Amino acid sequence: MEKEGIKDLSNADFKILMHQAVDMIIDLYDNIHTKNVFQSKKRDEVYNLFKGSLPEKSTAIKSLLETIEEDVIPNTALHFSPHFYAWVTSNATQASILGDMLASALNVNATTWLNAPASSELEQRVIRWIIEFIDFDSSSDGILLSGGSLSNFTGIRVAINQKCPYNYLHSGFDRLRPIRIYTSEQSHFCIDRAVASLGIGTENLVKVKVGVDYKMNLDDLVNKIEKDISSGFIPIAVIANAGTVNSGAIDPIKDLSVICKKYNLWLHVDAAYGGFAASVTELRNREFKGLELADSLTIDLHKWLFVPFECGALLVKSHGHLKDTFSLIPAYQKFQLDENKVDFSEYSMQQSRNFKALKVWMNFKAYGSEKLKQSISHSIELMNYLGGLIRSSEDFELMAPVSLSVICFRYVPPKKLLDTNSLNSLNQDIINDSERDGRVFIRETTLNGNIIIRACCTNFRREKENIKYLIEVLRELGIRNAHKYCR
Numbered sequence: 001m002e003k004e005g006i007k008d009l010s011n012a013d014f015k016i017l018m019h020q021a022v023d024m025i026i027d028l029y030d031n032i033h034t035k036n037v038f039q040s041k042k043r044d045e046v047y048n049l050f051k052g053s054l055p056e057k058s059t060a061i062k063s064l065l066e067t068i069e070e071d072v073i074p075n076t077a078l079h080f081s082p083h084f085y086a087w088v089t090s091n092a093t094q095a096s097i098l099g100d101m102l103a104s105a106l107n108v109n110a111t112t113w114l115n116a117p118a119s120s121e122l123e124q125r126v127i128r129w130i131i132e133f134i135d136f137d138s139s140s141d142g143i144l145l146s147g148g149s150l151s152n153f154t155g156i157r158v159a160i161n162q163k164c165p166y167n168y169l170h171s172g173f174d175r176l177r178p179i180r181i182y183t184s185e186q187s188h189f190c191i192d193r194a195v196a197s198l199g200i201g202t203e204n205l206v207k208v209k210v211g212v213d214y215k216m217n218l219d220d221l222v223n224k225i226e227k228d229i230s231s232g233f234i235p236i237a238v239i240a241n242a243g244t245v246n247s248g249a250i251d252p253i254k255d256l257s258v259i260c261k262k263y264n265l266w267l268h269v270d271a272a273y274g275g276f277a278a279s280v281t282e283l284r285n286r287e288f289k290g291l292e293l294a295d296s297l298t299i300d301l302h303k304w305l306f307v308p309f310e311c312g313a314l315l316v317k318s319h320g321h322l323k324d325t326f327s328l329i330p331a332y333q334k335f336q337l338d339e340n341k342v343d344f345s346e347y348s349m350q351q352s353r354n355f356k357a358l359k360v361w362m363n364f365k366a367y368g369s370e371k372l373k374q375s376i377s378h379s380i381e382l383m384n385y386l387g388g389l390i391r392s393s394e395d396f397e398l399m400a401p402v403s404l405s406v407i408c409f410r411y412v413p414p415k416k417l418l419d420t421n422s423l424n425s426l427n428q429d430i431i432n433d434s435e436r437d438g439r440v441f442i443r444e445t446t447l448n449g450n451i452i453i454r455a456c457c458t459n460f461r462r463e464k465e466n467i468k469y470l471i472e473v474l475r476e477l478g479i480r481n482a483h484k485y486c487r
């Protein structure tokens with residue numbers, strides 16, 4: 001009797017399907033500069049495309065690929081498009097896409113050295129390269145994770161392990177002696193989520209004021225630490241930003257490290273967005289001064305190192321920190337005979353893990369650190385160019401200092417005096433209209449209570465013409481909406 005269940009196609013037929021998928025990928029990248037970045041649809045329209053009960057019978061893979069082409073691709077915002085300005089996002093290189101595809105076909109479980117020797121060695125190698133690329137402390141170690149949120153979570157978990165003075169592992173946190181963590185008002189919300197998930201209590205995440213440059217105010221930090229100590233709290237860590245999500249502000253890391261030393265606090269730096277800009281020497285020496293003094297650091301490769309989602313990294317100062325925090329070895333995994341063989345399953349919460357290192361390795365090797373740095377600098381230059389256009393225009397104004405590659409600005413109708421509420425509503429209208437329009441994909445944020453337009457650039461495919469086009473489109477949408485507010 002012939003066996004039931006899944007049967008492989010012949011390799012020849014599989015290859016035909018592979019080619020069909022490859023053609024789809026090529027189409028996707030074809031004319032990327034001229035096609036719309038987004039197609040606005042009502043939720044029902046997209047819902048209806050995919051509704052249906054659990055399929056009992058099989059469907060030809062060829063026709064599924066056609067469905068992806070017709071229904072999935074058009075309903076996805078193209079993050080790699082030069083017209084995608086919303087959020088700091090992944091804009092994957094060709095080399096890293098190939099690495100990702102092959103990692104999926106290889107189906108490596110990057111958990112123990114034994115079943116994935118190449119993956120384990122490549123992951124250690126790319127971690128070393130990241131450390132060297134941004135000039136972090138050379139004695140550091142690290143791991144690839146899904147992204148900044150998990151990396152910050154993991155960094156905080158290591159910080160607790162190193163700095164909590166009582167044994168919280170069995171009984172949980174002592175309610176009479178709560179630990180405290182300090183971060184700026186501008187930090188990413190994933191810090192709040194990590195603190196909540198770790199059971200620390202969000203009231204023990206102390207938000208420190210920022211200055212007009214959106215950098216952490218050191219006096220406010222010290223006051224808050226001292227007040228907490230005298231009230232019986234146990235300060236354990238400061239989480240600094242090296243590139244805030246809202247405006248790209250970089251906290252004074254060197255000064256923060258002095259404060260952390262004085263109060264025996266762990267210094268974690270959230271450089272999820274900005275970290276790779278530290279590869280640019282002038283920035284490393286100026287804005288990122290003292291980066292190497294951090295005890296741990298989050299950095300996202302799916303942002304400014306141009307690899308596909310998901311890929312972030314956590315770097316820690318000492319080789320032992322990750323293992324000390326996470327190592328638990330079950331009976332069926334006790335085969336580590338050689339201390340030098342790294343089992344990444346001992347380094348984080350994750351047991352089964354995909355082979356992220358391959359796409360990262362492809363990127364470093366295919367382009368080399370020089371080209372990667374040039375593309376990072378290019379993003380910064382383009383956003384400075386946008387800043388210049390805004391400064392010299394009559395109808396846009398900058399709303400935060402230009403830092404790294406995030407620009408915060410708003411449309412202000414020329415020669416009209418609008419109050420704050422009207423300006424907020426007008427700029428929100430522009431964003432909503434841009435979503436329906438689909439030529440550029442850009443979103444808003446809030447700074448000092450104002451709704452502002454935020455353009456982000458971690459995209460090596462973007463050029464000056466695209467920036468001019470962005471301004472043209474936004475101006476058109478601004479004029480179209482302004483009449484509601486200008487009487």
Ligand SMILES: Cc1ncc(COP(=O)(O)O)c(C=O)c1O
Binds near residue numbers: 088
């Ligand atoms: C500063 C900062 N931290 C953390 C994150 C979260 O990273 P992820 O989306 O990779 O989880 C982001 C995302 O934009 C970020 O900009």
